[in-house]
Amino acid sequence: MNKYLKEFLHRGLIFGGFGPIVTGIVFFIIEKTVDGVSFNATEMLLSIVSTYLLAFIQAGATVFNQIEDWPIPKSLFCHFVTLYVAYSLCYILNYWIPFEPMVLLIFSLIFAATFFLIWGIVYFSVKSMSKKMNSKLR
Numbered sequence: 001m002n003k004y005l006k007e008f009l010h011r012g013l014i015f016g017g018f019g020p021i022v023t024g025i026v027f028f029i030i031e032k033t034v035d036g037v038s039f040n041a042t043e044m045l046l047s048i049v050s051t052y053l054l055a056f057i058q059a060g061a062t063v064f065n066q067i068e069d070w071p072i073p074k075s076l077f078c079h080f081v082t083l084y085v086a087y088s089l090c091y092i093l094n095y096w097i098p099f100e101p102m103v104l105l106i107f108s109l110i111f112a113a114t115f116f117l118i119w120g121i122v123y124f125s126v127k128s129m130s131k132k133m134n135s136k137l138r
Contacts, residue, residue, distance in 0.1 A: 008063045012056035019055030020048045043094075050090045057086040080115055087111060 027044070030037055039047075064070070064079040088107070091097045097107055 004063050004067055007066075008060035011062060012060035015059035016052050016056035019051030019053070022055075023047050023051045047094055050094055054086055054090045057082060061086075076119065079119075080112075083115065084108070084111060 027039060027047075061079050061082045064075045064082070067075060070078075088104075088111075091107065092099050097103050
């Protein structure tokens with residue numbers, strides 16, 4: 001088995017369980033703060049399974065940034081597409097966003113802006129730390 005696929009699966013298995021925990025917390029908060037809201041078993045099961053898969057994919061997809069043979073744009077593109085598809089499908093299947101062109105456009109723009117903002121912060125933080133460490137080694 002490819003070492004990166006194995007690492008993807010390993011990371012997914014380690015962190016996938018956090019998705020259902022977050023779902024449970026959100027359901028609890030909604031129940032305590034919104035009057036008259038109830039969830040049926042199908043909604044709860046779909047939410048739990050899809051957030052497990054979402055957390056699994058989210059954790060596993062971090063492996064794209066560690067494939068040394070890939071240039072940064074390729075790993076960034078694969079990471080972005082993987083997460084975008086996973087989040088979009090999860091949100092649409094759970095009816096957390098409606099399947100309407102304008103809503104999907106807004107979701108896509110917010111997702112892309114957030115993804116690239118976080119990625120930029122991480123990239124420049126790591127680059128800054130690397131410079132500091134390299135200067136200390138010299």
